[in-house]
Amino acid sequence: MTLLLALLVAAAEPPGTQLFADANAAYLSGDMSRAVAAWEALVSEGVAATELETNLGAAYLRQGKRGLAALHFERALFLDPGDDDARADLIELRRGNVDRLEGEGEEGGTETVARLLRPLPGFTAAFALVALWAAGWALVGVRLLRGGPRWASAAAAACFAGAVLAALVTWGAAAGRRMAMQRAVVVAPSVSAREGPGEKSASHFEIHEGTTVRVEDEEPGFRRVKLANGLTGWVSASSLELVVPPGWAGRPVVAGSPRAARP
Amino acid sequence: MIPRRTGNAICLALLLAAPAIAAADVELSATADAAEVALDGTLLLRVTAIYSSQGDTGELQLPAFADFDVVDQSRSEQVSFSFVNGAPSFRRTVLTSVTLTPKREGDLIIEPAKLEARAKVFQTEPIRVRVLPTGQTPRGGHATSSPPPSDRVPPDVDPFADVHPGQRDLLLRATVDNDRPYVGQQITYSLYLLARANVSSIEKLQVPRLDGFWSEDIEAPQQLVPEQRILDGVPYTAYLLRRRALFALRPGKATIEPADVQVLTGFGMLFSRGSSRRSSLPLHLDVQPLPPGKPPGFDSGNVGQWTLTAQADPLGVAVGQPVTFRMIATGRGNVRDLRLPALGAIPGVRTFDATTTDKESIERGQVNGTRTVEQLLVPERTGAVEIPSLTMEIFDPAQKQYRTLRTDPIAVHVVAAQVGQPVSTPLAQNLLGGGGVRPIRLRLGSVQRSAPPWAEPWFWPALGLPPFGLALGLGLAGLRRILQENPGTRRVRLARSAAAKRLRGARALLQRGESVAFYTEIARAVTVYLADKQGVAAAGLTRDELAAALSARGHPEETVRRLLRVLDDCDRARFAPGSSEAPAREAMLGRADQVLNELDRGNA
Numbered sequence: 001m002t003l004l005l006a007l008l009v010a011a012a013e014p015p016g017t018q019l020f021a022d023a024n025a026a027y028l029s030g031d032m033s034r035a036v037a038a039w040e041a042l043v044s045e046g047v048a049a050t051e052l053e054t055n056l057g058a059a060y061l062r063q064g065k066r067g068l069a070a071l072h073f074e075r076a077l078f079l080d081p082g083d084d085d086a087r088a089d090l091i092e093l094r095r096g097n098v099d100r101l102e103g104e105g106e107e108g109g110t111e112t113v114a115r116l117l118r119p120l121p122g123f124t125a126a127f128a129l130v131a132l133w134a135a136g137w138a139l140v141g142v143r144l145l146r147g148g149p150r151w152a153s154a155a156a157a158a159c160f161a162g163a164v165l166a167a168l169v170t171w172g173a174a175a176g177r178r179m180a181m182q183r184a185v186v187v188a189p190s191v192s193a194r195e196g197p198g199e200k201s202a203s204h205f206e207i208h209e210g211t212t213v214r215v216e217d218e219e220p221g222f223r224r225v226k227l228a229n230g231l232t233g234w235v236s237a238s239s240l241e242l243v244v245p246p247g248w249a250g251r252p253v254v255a256g257s258p259r260a261a262r263p
Numbered sequence: 264m265i266p267r268r269t270g271n272a273i274c275l276a277l278l279l280a281a282p283a284i285a286a287a288d289v290e291l292s293a294t295a296d297a298a299e300v301a302l303d304g305t306l307l308l309r310v311t312a313i314y315s316s317q318g319d320t321g322e323l324q325l326p327a328f329a330d331f332d333v334v335d336q337s338r339s340e341q342v343s344f345s346f347v348n349g350a351p352s353f354r355r356t357v358l359t360s361v362t363l364t365p366k367r368e369g370d371l372i373i374e375p376a377k378l379e380a381r382a383k384v385f386q387t388e389p390i391r392v393r394v395l396p397t398g399q400t401p402r403g404g405h406a407t408s409s410p411p412p413s414d415r416v417p418p419d420v421d422p423f424a425d426v427h428p429g430q431r432d433l434l435l436r437a438t439v440d441n442d443r444p445y446v447g448q449q450i451t452y453s454l455y456l457l458a459r460a461n462v463s464s465i466e467k468l469q470v471p472r473l474d475g476f477w478s479e480d481i482e483a484p485q486q487l488v489p490e491q492r493i494l495d496g497v498p499y500t501a502y503l504l505r506r507r508a509l510f511a512l513r514p515g516k517a518t519i520e521p522a523d524v525q526v527l528t529g530f531g532m533l534f535s536r537g538s539s540r541r542s543s544l545p546l547h548l549d550v551q552p553l554p555p556g557k558p559p560g561f562d563s564g565n566v567g568q569w570t571l572t573a574q575a576d577p578l579g580v581a582v583g584q585p586v587t588f589r590m591i592a593t594g595r596g597n598v599r600d601l602r603l604p605a606l607g608a609i610p611g612v613r614t615f616d617a618t619t620t621d622k623e624s625i626e627r628g629q630v631n632g633t634r635t636v637e638q639l640l641v642p643e644r645t646g647a648v649e650i651p652s653l654t655m656e657i658f659d660p661a662q663k664q665y666r667t668l669r670t671d672p673i674a675v676h677v678v679a680a681q682v683g684q685p686v687s688t689p690l691a692q693n694l695l696g697g698g699g700v701r702p703i704r705l706r707l708g709s710v711q712r713s714a715p716p717w718a719e720p721w722f723w724p725a726l727g728l729p730p731f732g733l734a735l736g737l738g739l740a741g742l743r744r745i746l747q748e749n750p751g752t753r754r755v756r757l758a759r760s761a762a763a764k765r766l767r768g769a770r771a772l773l774q775r776g777e778s779v780a781f782y783t784e785i786a787r788a789v790t791v792y793l794a795d796k797q798g799v800a801a802a803g804l805t806r807d808e809l810a811a812a813l814s815a816r817g818h819p820e821e822t823v824r825r826l827l828r829v830l831d832d833c834d835r836a837r838f839a840p841g842s843s844e845a846p847a848r849e850a851m852l853g854r855a856d857q858v859l860n861e862l863d864r865g866n867a
Contacts, residue, residue: 020707027703051704058703064652085701092700095607096651099559126716130725137729145736174717189667190558206558 016042020052027059035059048248050080057089067187067209067241069093074212074243078180081173082119098190098208101229113172122173129166136160179214184225184240186211191240193233197222201234213240288315288627291378293387302368302397305334310359310376310387315627317353321380328363330371335362341490341501360493365394423457423501428494432459435524436501437543439509445551446514447566447597448660449630451481454505454522454543457494462487462502463527466538470505471520475512477597479623479630482506508630510597514552521545553658558665561656567596571603571655573670575640582645582677590636590653590670598623598632604653610699611644611677642677649674758796759863762788766856773848779837781848785855786833789826792859801830813862822861829855 023038039056057072070093076086136159142148143156192203197219207213207227216232217224223240226232290313300306312323341356365371373390428434434457444450454470456462465487483505490501504524511517521542528537553563573590580586592603598621606614617638624631642648650673658665716722748756765788772781790801799812806827813823832851 017707021705024703024705047707049708051707054701055703058700061700085704089700098654123715126722130716130722133726134729137733141733141736144733145740170717174715177715192556203556206556208559 016045016047024055027055032059032063036063046247048079050076050083050086053079054083054086054089057086057093061089061093065187065209066093066097067185067189070210070212071185071187071241071243074180074183074185075245078177078243078248081176082121093210097210099211099227101227101231113175117169117172118176120169120172122170122177125166125169125173129163129170132159132163132166136163181244182214182216183243184213184215184223185243186213186235186239187241188236188239191235193225193231193235194222195233197224197234203233205231205233207235212243215240215242289313289319289321289378289380289383289385290315291376291385291387293373293376293390295373295390295392297392299393299395300365301395301399302365305362305364306392308361308363308373308390310361312357312359312378312380312385314355314357314380315353317355319355319380321378321385323357323359324377324379325359325361326374326376328361329374330366331363331373332366333361334364336360337493339491339493342488356490365392368394368396370394423455423492423494426457426494428457428497428499433457433462433526433528433539433541434499435522435541435543437519437522437546439519439546439548442547443549443551444511445553445566445658445660446511447553447564447600447658448510449567449596450509450511450548451628452478452505452507452509452519452546453503456502456504456524456526456541457492457499458502458526458528459497459499460528462500463529465504465524466527467523467525468504469523470507471522473507473509473519475517476509477512477599478510479508479625480505481508481625481628481630506628508625508628510600510630511548511550514550517548517550519546519548554663556665557658558656558667560654561658561665562602564597564600564602565655565657566600566660567594567657568659568661569594569596569601569655569657569668571653571668571670573650573653573673575650575673575675578674579676579678580642582642582679584641586640586642586675588638588640588650588673590638591633592655592668593631593633595629595631597630598634601632601634603634603636604655606638606650606653609640609648609650611642611646612648613641613643615639615641640675642675645677645679647674648677754795758792759859761795762792762859763856765791766852766859770852773852778848782833782836782851785851786830786837789830789833789855789859792862797862806831816865818862818865822858822865825854826858826862829858 019038019042023035023042026032026038027035036056036059039052039059042052043056053072053076057069057076059069060066060072061069070090073086073090073093076083077090080086136156139148139152139156139159143152186207186209188209190206190208193205193207194201194203207225211227213225213227213235215223216226218237219234221237222234223237224232224234225240291311293308293310296307296309310323310325312321314320337360339358339360341358342354363373371392371394373392375386375389377387378385423436426434426436436455436457438453438455440451440453441448442450452473456465482503484503487502490503492499492501505522521544523540523542526539526541528539553566569592571590571592573588575586575588577586588606590603590606592598592601603619606617608614615638617636620635620637622633622635640650652672653670655668656665657668765784769781769784769788772784793799793801793809793813797813797816799809799816801809804812810823810827813826814820829851836848836851
């Protein structure tokens, strides 16, 4: 019986727990390289967890790799938009970024609402939307077809009101997710933003590691990115990492991802 | 007034009296005055050996000149001794000039010259020279084995390379080592007096105003030190009058106005004494703006070759006790324009205003500087406090590129203050402010990284299904009601619409001109309606019986009368065709429709 219980407990633990604990120990002893290597091994095995991404971000930040630190904090927030640690660490990291954006942000009203709604539980809201919507219509049907009690009408109205609320949260989560799918982080120390997708195109500004950008277009070897204040340019694709990597959230896995070549 | 020095003896005496001034280096360089030469032309090779220590001497081995013939060879020596910023400086320059003519056409190489000094062998780089066919005009340009002029320290540049004094006995020569400097890059301005006559002293020296430059004296000799030079085959004595470091403050064209000198020539008190005034030529510079690609946060004064370090003292301290943080930028360039990064707020640490001190020095003709920023930090909470890494963007004119300097982060360990320990703040509290990277997580959770519900194929059909299902249910209920209806009831319900349909049929017959059929159809519409709706079979009743039956059902007398009239008119028209006009037929349709409406309302 004890053996059975032990097996059950072991089976309930997420995969890679031991390696995760080893990496934590390495981090706490100051061996950042070993900690990063172990956590990265878990990532390459397909383990996706907010804790893993937050810890990786903290370790990269300790190593002075601001770009990779920002990337993993962003990934942690993608996995759990309500994660307080990842959000606080990301704010702390951005305070020390080289790039300071000037001018008004180009974020529209829709994006602002979506950003505010994003930390709310979108997955739960989506299931709640389906349930409340179905219940509302079922109560309307009962009232119309069977001449059900009066409270059925009030209950249907309540269900529909709840469904609208759930729809709003779901929409916010979906919009935030859509924005995250376009987001990328500069991981190279600095990269020239050019007028076109070519090394010979004129460069008007540089962006530095840790800056988050939105990917708007892609050409072989280059990506067209937009900063939060609307500044736009083409940068080398290898200098960026997508916040949502291939294999996550339905994004197709591409062979030869730059992540594979990263040291 | 600068008294003339009558020989090397005084200088040597001074050198012997100051053995500590010996510098540490020997330099060897070689330049050719042209990169291309015609087969029948000549080129001048200059090999310069510079000794910074008085005891240094060396043996120069000229190249073998396998591809050249030596036409002429000469050697000159210059010794300078000066006090710079209170420190004595010695310098001996030995210049060996060799005039060469090539033996053949093609790309030739002048082999390296070697110098044995201080138990070391110094060697120049080989110099490539293109030899053109006889009579061809070579292009301009110098061949050199040392770095390009803009990157060299000033004494390596021969200031007399392009001097052609002609018949003049006295000449004031102003020169800069780089006439296309970047903004903020050091250039060296030198002022020489070239003389074939004896120079007793300098009565007056007027150095031009250097507007648009920040300047610093490198050498301002108090004595005239002669240096022998051969210019266009004529021996001259060169005297360095002034050497200054200039830093251009803005890009664009700049002009250094002529310098003036009043020279007393001749010997002693009586022989051939005379005073002469000479002016130099103006110098034109093209100051280059810094190249594009400035990193964010770059300050235009940060030009030069700098290093940045940071230190804190002590590294372990009680809360409330001060820590001195020092950030030091040192290197080559104009330290007065340098802007160092500011230390931002550190969570849990009170920072005080910084103080800045600058030090300047001249080394080998270059202005060096050190800027030290000191700041007092007082930790306000216990634990590890990290002074973050600071970055400074600079432009290195030697490398012609921007560089980022970064200090290492510094960890300071803060412990609790002991009771009674004096602290620099009235209350030594462990203040816990926000900020800092949070601790790592120790338990691994798992999350769904699959597509969200709204991206699943079932999501939108699931939302559409309830309203669709309700509509389907309502439809089926209605259909069931229709299917379960009694035929008689159905006939009563549909009687009025059937009569209206027949009247539309009658209108069609009217339009086709079928008059009899028209009236027949109207009569049928009325009688079928009476049979279906009112339950009165008009065909088997007289008009009076029909009127009585309808009156018994509560229909108004007037309506019944109009109905009977419609039926009578129809019978008359059917059996006496041609008696009615078209407008009457049209009116008949309206009358029939109206009477049916009245009956239907009465029935309702």
